[in-house]
Amino acid sequence: MKNISILGATGSVGKQTLQVIRNEKERFKLVAFSANKNYQGIIDIVKEFKPKYVAVVDKYICEKVRDYCKCENINIEILEGIQGLTTISILSEVDIVVTSIVGMIGLVPTLNAIRAGKDIALANKETLVTGGEIVMREAEKYNVRILPVDSEHSAVFQSLQGNDINSVDKIILTASGGPFRGKNIEDLVNITPEEAIKHPNWSMGKKISIDSSTLVNKGLEVIEARWLFGIDYNNIEVIIHPESVIHSMVGYKDGSIIAQLSSADMILPIQYALNYPNRQNSLISKLNFYEVGKLTFEKPNITNFRGLKLAYDAGIEGGIMPTIFNAANEEAVQLFLEKKIKYLDIIKIIEDSMNNFENRGNIDLEMILNYEKMVRRFIQDKYNF
Known part of the structure; x- marks a missing residue:
């Protein structure tokens, strides 16, 4: 027990x-x-x-x-x-x-x-x-x-079982693309919070749903994967997979790729984490490949969804920059939910915040908490909230 x-x-x-x-x-x-x-x-x-x-x-x-x-x-x-x-x-x-x-x-x-x-x-x-x-x-x-517990990181974790981390060539994080996959910048100008939280595959809270729509969520997952698995950013790849059947993959040096597949249901990664290293009887509907029919893959559009690129930039720069990225996003998403800013302003605010603060290394908990407050204050003062 x-x-x-x-x-x-x-x-x-x-x-x-x-x-x-x-x-x-x-x-x-x-x-x-x-x-x-x-x-x-x-x-x-x-x-x-x-x-x-x-x-x-x-x-x-x-x-x-x-x-x-x-x-x-x-x-x-x-x-x-x-x-x-x-x-x-x-x-x-x-x-x-x-x-x-x-x-x-x-x-x-x-x-x-x-x-x-x-x-x-x-x-x-x-x-x-x-x-x-x-x-x-x-x-x-x-x-x-x-x-x-995140489905993507659980998938990587499961795909690593029984293998040496030193034999890994790359981690491939899949993303559904969110509700606005395929849309142009012009299509996103007047997006409402109600539209942004309608994820096509997953049932999630408002904040993470909006992060998914901007691809910021995938960027956060890239940074998380770097620390969870000790993999360099150059070896972490994101691919759009709208069916959300493959939850992520691990590519090995010999050319093999091991993937974890299941229905799009968070119950499974939660159950696996709580029971690890054991597996129990399924609590979700099992995958039926006849019903799935096909699996498709696309390269993420980082021109229209720049949140993903900014996350890579923040992660690679390191130091306090990921904290700045995250705090700016949290504040901007809340402002968007309150309908105080436009949808595209979320990414503008993140970039503005990253450009405003000089990066610092040798971070500790006190620095992280202080910068989180500083970034929120900067956004509130600049945008008069």
């Missing part, structure tokens, strides 16, 4: 992690979870899974949860704010922490979990984008496993 703590249990990945736990009760127990503002989602989890702890980031919602649990005589420790995230990440009874919280907010609790010796099922790509060098160094120091 593995005891699980989920950071971000009411989001897309968090909900699907709960589904795995629900279907494998003999293997997993939810001990703790966090959420932000989804009051009903929190209450539903408390009633069904009866965890010992819940961390609620939003103060008002936290008080509502406390009132409910008191009225219903539910014995659960309710923690408030960001500190609560750290508390449920380092609990002595927890075996594995699922980091499915969105954004840079996941970096500090993930590091604390690693230093407490917890294995990490990583769905928060920003953690490695901004602090990859620090995170992987600490994971090695504390003998902690970083188990990828």
Whole structure:
């Protein structure tokens, strides 16, 4: 029996992690979870899974949860704010922490979990984008496993099993192309948030759906892959694969390419990460090649979707630049969701931020957190928000 703590249990990945736990009760127990503002989602989890702890980031919602649990005589420790995230990440009874919280907010609790010796099922790509060098160094120091939950990185991880990393020629990350694949710049001028979050293949949260539409998400995954697998950027390739059947591939020096294929469902990589190194009975619909019919591949259009190129630029430059890239994107996406900027302004803001700040090396956690604030302040001041 593995005891699980989920950071971000009411989001897309968090909900699907709960589904795995629900279907494998003999293997997993939810001990703790966090959420932000989804009051009903929190209450539903408390009633069904009866965890010992819940961390609620939003103060008002936290008080509502406390009132409910008191009225219903539910014995659960309710923690408030960001500190609560750290508390449920380092609990002595927890075996594995699922980091499915969105954004840079996941970096500090993930590091604390690693230093407490917890294995990490990583769905928060920003953690490695901004602090990859620090995170992987600490994971090695504390003998902690970083188990990828993103479908692409899980696919690479699975395709590497039984092989020497030194025999790898390249990693090939697949991308669906998002809802605007094939469109020209002119077609993207008046895109609305409602249009941008309609991903053709995957059910995801608003932020990651918009990142997918701009190909920024794939850029973040490139940086994440560099740290997860220790592969140089020159050996990480992105290919558009609209069917989303091949989730990623590993090319070896002898010319062999090993790929992981399955239905487009996040349940599988979550289940694999929680059960690793074992495999359990499928919780998703199995792939039917007669129904798939064909698999197609395209080169990404980095002229119209420059977010991917900017991510490569940030990653190759290294230092604090990936933090600048990520923070600018997070701020710009939020402004777009609030309809304060146009869709194409997201990439303009990222590039503007990368050009505004001089890169610095020898980064540490304090520098990362400071630059994250500086970038957000720069964007808010320049664009008068």
